[in-house]
Amino acid sequence: MARIPPPVAAVRMAVRRGLADIGEDALVLVACSGGADSLALASAARFSRRRVGLVTVDHGLQEGSDRRARSVAAWARDAGFDPVRIETVSVAGLPGGPEAAARTARYEALAGAAAEAGAAAVLLGHTRDDQAETVLLALARGAGPRGLSGMPGRRGIYRRPLLDVARADTRKACAALGLAPWEDPHNTDPAYARSRVRASVLPALVDALGPAVLGNLARTASLVAADNEALDGLSAVALESARSAAGLSVPVLAGLSAAIRGRVLHRWARELGAPGGALAYAHVVALDALVTGWHGQGPVFLPAGIGVARRSDDLVRVVPANIS
Numbered sequence: 380m381a382r383i384p385p386p387v388a389a390v391r392m393a394v395r396r397g398l399a400d401i402g403e404d405a406l407v408l409v410a411c412s413g414g415a416d417s418l419a420l421a422s423a424a425r426f427s428r429r430r431v432g433l434v435t436v437d438h439g440l441q442e443g444s445d446r447r448a449r450s451v452a453a454w455a456r457d458a459g460f461d462p463v464r465i466e467t468v469s470v471a472g473l474p475g476g477p478e479a480a481a482r483t484a485r486y487e488a489l490a491g492a493a494a495e496a497g498a499a500a501v502l503l504g505h506t507r508d509d510q511a512e513t514v515l516l517a518l519a520r521g522a523g524p525r526g527l528s529g530m531p532g533r534r535g536i537y538r539r540p541l542l543d544v545a546r547a548d549t550r551k552a553c554a555a556l557g558l559a560p561w562e563d564p565h566n567t568d569p570a571y572a573r574s575r576v577r578a579s580v581l582p583a584l585v586d587a588l589g590p591a592v593l594g595n596l597a598r599t600a601s602l603v604a605a606d607n608e609a610l611d612g613l614s615a616v617a618l619e620s621a622r623s624a625a626g627l628s629v630p631v632l633a634g635l636s637a638a639i640r641g642r643v644l645h646r647w648a649r650e651l652g653a654p655g656g657a658l659a660y661a662h663v664v665a666l667d668a669l670v671t672g673w674h675g676q677g678p679v680f681l682p683a684g685i686g687v688a689r690r691s692d693d694l695v696r697v698v699p700a701n702i703s
């Protein structure tokens with residue numbers, strides 16, 4: 380019997396491991412752009428599972444994106460995926476830049492397709508290299524542990540079985556299987572920070588520190604993710620203990636460790652209605668100063684027109700008209 384090329388075996392093994400808890404009769408969907416990562420993923424899922432469907436999203440952002448989607452879908456039908464869906468989405472009017480808008484539209488389309496098909500999971504092709512890029516980008520923007528946790532292997536219906544697989548291996552797997560991946564021009568476009576990290580920063584790190592650095596960055600992400608989850612759990616309990624009739628009790632907050640207090644204040648700000656994306660480190664620092672650096676300062680203004688003031692031994696929400 381012909382030997383299975385090691386990169387093909389590595390991708391198959393990762394998929395099998397990542398889906399071990401999903402029954403054989405359950406349908407899984409692969410989100411496939413046609414790029415090397417998701418093509419190798421799709422092929423491994425098709426090999427390892429009985430019921431596999433494929434969804435490819437046409438964001439309509441690039442010349443020929445409809446042709447790419449049709450050719451991925453045609454390959455999938457030939458390869459026996461069922462169902463095979465092309466989801467055409469419109470990114471116009473969605474918040475953020477074109478990348479963020481495309482991501483929002485893509486996840487919405489994938490969730491819709493999964494619900495309609497009754498899928499148990501949607502598989503994404505992010506690799507160890509993608510994880511390393513994510514961690515470096517998070518470090519560079521001064522992110523906290525949540526950002527440094529990178530992308531989760533599982534969240535809701537989504538799974539990323541290839542987070543321990545090198546990108547080089549997905550490419551080699553495609554080559555060994557005679558699959559011709561689509562090359563996304565965005566991936567090499569220096570306009571994007573991620574592309575610059577991919578093209579220059581990661582190779583420089585590998586040159587200077589050796590190839591283990593990629594796996595090590597990904598490992599750091601999973602270590603931080605576990606700690607972060609624990610701290611999040613503790614902060615949920617601490618928030619309950621800090622509640623007072625007026626809002627939050629300053630003496631209780633003052634007795635918390637800085638790490639937990641920051642999370643409690645962040646959670647509470649979200650609860651008051653501050654949108655997560657707009658809530659910055661500086662907002663939490665300012666809220667914290669109402670507790671630990673109190674000198675009679677005025678209220679803190681959070682995104683979405685939310686005010687928080689200190690009144691005696693409480694932090695309270697104030698509406699702009701009542702702010703004094």
Ligand SMILES: Nc1ncnc2c1ncn2[C@@H]1O[C@H](COP(=O)(O)OP(=O)(O)OP(=O)(O)O)[C@@H](O)[C@H]1O
Pocket residue numbers: 409410411412413414415416417418434435436437438485502503504505506509563566
């Ligand atoms: N147009 C799309 N249609 C369906 N799924 C997509 C699409 N674009 C991205 N995905 C999913 O999201 C994952 C991450 O995509 P992204 O473009 O960030 O990374 P990538 O490393 O270039 O992946 P790939 O090599 O598979 O294109 C892909 O592996 C795939 O599972």
